[in-house]
Amino acid sequence: MVERHTRPVPGGRAVYLTERLWELAEGLPVESVPxxxxxxxxxxxxxxxxxxxxxxVARHAALIQKADLSFPVILSADGRLMDGGHRISKAWISGATTIDAVRFVVDPEPDYIEPDPPGVVQNNRQYWEALAPARPGEPIEVLETGRNVLNEHERAAIGDIRGRRVLQLACSVGDEALVFARLGADVTAVDLAPSHLATGRAKAEKLDLTVDFREQDMMSLSEDLTGYDLIFISWGGLCWVPDLDAWTRLVADRLNPGGKLIVSEHHPLWEVLTVADEDRLRITGDYFTPDRQGYADPLKAPQITRTIGTPDIPHQSFVWSIGNLISAVLAAGLTLNSFQEFPVPDMYDGLAGTATRIPATYLLTAIR
Known part of the structure; x- marks a missing residue:
């Protein structure tokens, strides 16, 4: 996993990669610090x-046990800890009152800045919380049968995840996360809407499955959500990412070496096309401009809005082109493993037989 130190700065959090901190700290004098x-x-x-x-707690206890006190901790110029929390804990447990440390004279520049969640994220949180109580997902009776809610392409991409650590982003009510748990994975699932998570927890309890459901923004995950073998996002999740470059960097940081990112999503071409009549499409969006204000085609809005209407809450989604996505994945240092596109005629309802000739969904896998 990529170890890192972060600290608040105006507009976000400064991120320092630990490996680079050690390179920069080489040669600094070691001092004994209370x-x-x-x-x-x-x-x-x-x-x-x-x-x-x-x-x-147990995960950090294991790291404390493994900590090597022959390495000094790293402090910033003003004495703030930049690396070594587990070593300090081990020293304190052993009864020590001091620890060896090195200190920067002038702090290095951060590797990058993670921006604070923009106002759009807070608006979207309220929007989804208004929709969430009406979105139960798969009936518990269906999930009790062991039915797999993943499609065949997703199942093939995921493979054997027994004993693996899996993170689902924008999990909604967590049906996929419950499948991952049933398959033997150690699963964490995050979402903006508390009501989604409450539904997921209730399902997990009824199914006697363990999933760590967290209320979090997938643009600013807490520090302990790291070291994953698989990160998964699907079906209307990516369109709520306001900064694709920052998101892919974050995902790459939270994967273990060899870990996999899976994006299984609506195709951006489908997002901007509307069926006008048989064998005729109308362009109702802009493929090359991510920001989307509302929905020119209501069929592209969350499905539940067709039943309960659209909440009177400001919200914004995004259409990320295939070029946007692949470029961001590569820039984050991930290796593109596969990219597949699929027709789904029902998603172009009214287009008749020609709906099989254009993509409606895609599946991307990338490796760290």
């Missing part, structure tokens, strides 16, 4: 304000 002088030891450096579970 543990009580390191403020981070009495702060939440690992959990991002999330409700802490025994599993989360």
């Amino acid at each position: 543990i009580d002088s390191i403020k981070a030891f009495d702060e939440d450096c690992w959990f991002g304000g999330a409700a802490v579970t025994c599993r989360m």
